[in-house]
Amino acid sequence: MPARFELNGVFLSGPTYKVGLTLALAGEPFDYVHVNMMQGEHKQPPYMSRQRYGQVPLLVDRSNGRQLCQSAAIMEYLADMTGKFGGANLDERLQAREWMYWDFDRLASNVYRARAITLGIRPAAPEVVEFSMAGGNAALKVLDEHLAGRNWIVGEGVTIADIDIYGVVAFADDGGFDLAAYPNIQTWAGRFEALPGFKGRKDLLPAESQAAA
């Protein structure tokens, strides 16, 4: 029987990793469909009719036919559906959402951009690299200070805010950021990596489509 969830994405993609990680930590098996971005599959009508932005990831919930885009929105959906990682109460849920919006505004934008430039995926002028490094380091400092004396970003347990932000921090090295400068982030990341079901970014998503185990 096919798995309930079908994750469409690319193994190198941070947002795809975030969604796969949420599923893995929640103990939800998923079929994985590789989207051939090199051949522009994500901009073709069959894919765009399911993912209006022409991006990965796309999550299909086969139990009800929903086709969901935007990693943060997908993670909120998964928290609702599984009853996991959504926060212990409304205040925690709101705080988790706040951190996720902050992530895409300040952290992910800079870290993912710096990574894409460093890996040669996106050409850019040196000023863009400087801008991204400065913005990324400023955001890492905010996160590091917030994590002082805390186990998790919100409340006393793991939330989708941790998963979302870990899904950026895991790519910081590639972007040339030195995480040794952020000891609280390093401690938190180690704690996160010890969670049951955790898989690193190089182990979670295959390079090709794969049915759930």
Ligand SMILES: N[C@@H](CCC(=O)N[C@@H](CS)C(=O)NCC(=O)O)C(=O)O
């Ligand atoms: N805000 C989106 C960002 C998704 C995103 O940037 N995906 C990239 C791959 S990592 C993509 O599909 N890029 C192709 C494009 O934007 O045309 C999310 O979180 O899902």
